[in-house]
Amino acid sequence: MAELELSRVSKTYGAFNALRDVSLKIGDGEFAVFVGPSGCGKSTLLRLVAGLDPVSEGQIAIGGNDVTTRQAGQRPVAMVFQNYALYPHMSVYDNIAFPLQMERRSRQEIKQEVARAAQVVQLSTRLQDKPAKLSGGQRQRVAIARAIVRKPGIFLMDEPLSNLDAALRMEMRSELTQLHRRLGSTMVYVTHDQLEAMTMADRIVVLNGGKVEQVGAPMELYHNPANLFVAGFIGSPPMNFIAGVAGSIAGEAMLRVEAPGFGEVTVPYDGSAVRTGDKVTLGIRPEAVTLGDATDDSISFSIVPDIIERLGLHTIVHSESGGRPFTALFNGDPRLRPGEQIHVRVPRTQIYLFDQDGVGRSRQIAA
Template structure:
């Protein structure tokens, strides 16, 4: 079993708190993705799990065994780095075989394990080549194969696709997902790209400022972000936000006034909302529909400043009150820069956040 448990893990560099009281459980065989902006602590957390850096506080356990004080070589993990970390003077075979040679495995064992790993990553015909003859994607496959031969309990991957071009990243995302299904191993993957997180993860761990903001399945985070940070980070294009005032509360409905959108009533989930409160509404760009809406919709007019036609989608940027909203429409609807456009949003898809502290969500989206 290779479940991972972090209990109150922290990391301090001088006066800087890189990680603060991180507690997390990752199940055996799960594909977990750490995501967040640069400097949020995701790569630092991966290095602590790998044993490359010591923790400042807390406990790390793998398979129920305390690994907190163990060195990297004593932990059942294998790490794949962003820069591949291949030996340029060695062949593909020799690069993959290196950790087995360090274990003093027999030549027959090494040949068998390298052949198996090369077949998994589709490099069987390139074993005698050196890294300089390989493409970026093939080099990353060599690094992954080198991890596979160790048969680790947990694969740790630190932004392994960031050096690849867009088309190759898409191809490698699919390959890594298939590799996870084939091996059935626990994988912990670090990325700053929320698209990678959404398409690959069983669960996403969103980090910000050294803290865990939310943990959940990709669509759980998309539909019901815990707070303003997660709402703005998950989703592309990002969610639109606007300040609102609560004019009145009746039962589980609040009447709001929003600059540029007017006054309207929206249900909420029974959390504390009172007349006079300042709140924030959130609207996903893809929730905005062209044309005036029916009952149960918030309708308004906006004048596009920018229209981006992508074929499958059209993206519009337009001022709404003091904010600039982004709308994502399907296909190639008739609209032009400078021409007024009627837009509607189903009220059921309107997000609502308080404006105290972390901006927690006060309305779930079904």
């Protein structure tokens, strides 16, 4: 049993609150990803779970056992760091075996466990090599194998792919996902890259300013962001935000919003917390924008492309609308030119509504 539970955990450094009242439960065998911008507290939270730093307040339990005051070596966890932390003078075999040697395991047991771990990470033929002979991805696999031999209840990974190039990161994302499936272990993974979070996680924990903004499955956060921060952080390119003023109710579960540069926009609405005259924010994901005029179930407006990024599969258009930057993502390679006005439309069901406090108030969209 390797369930992780945090109860009202806080961490302060003098007058600075790195983490504030974090409560969270991660299930046995779950792949959870902590994501957020630099300085949000995600690595600090991982270090508290690992026992590398003491908590200021709160409780940490692993497998139902309180480990809040236990030292790192007494906790059923193994950590994989960003910088690999390999011993350059040792072979791959000895690097993997090191934790077991420190525990004074028998030579035969160490040999068996190293062979098993090396097979899992596909390094069985490289055991006699030194780290200098390995690629960045292979070095990271050695670090993971060293964690595997400890047979931890929870794997903790602190931005393990950030030192790799784009191609290797993509390869290692796939390998880590497959590794999780093979081992069935609980994994807690820290990254600032929301693409890694979306593609790898069973659940994502979005952190900002030392507090949890939202927890949920990747597509739940994408379709139903709790607030403006999550809406802007999850999704690439990020969501467009348009300032507006709430008007009158326009039929069942619909609200009129006056948005400069867009006119009157009717959007889905959950029927609470927004009153006529309130300042609100509309959200439009770039991928919800298509070329064409309005239909009964969509709104239409014009944009003038400033920069066009042609990626083959997609084309990203950067423009301005209502006095603010506006990004659209189109499939394929439409014939567009900078400076030439185009007409676009967005389905009403794909327009998000946030109240004056930045809380999501749109009708729920199925994840």
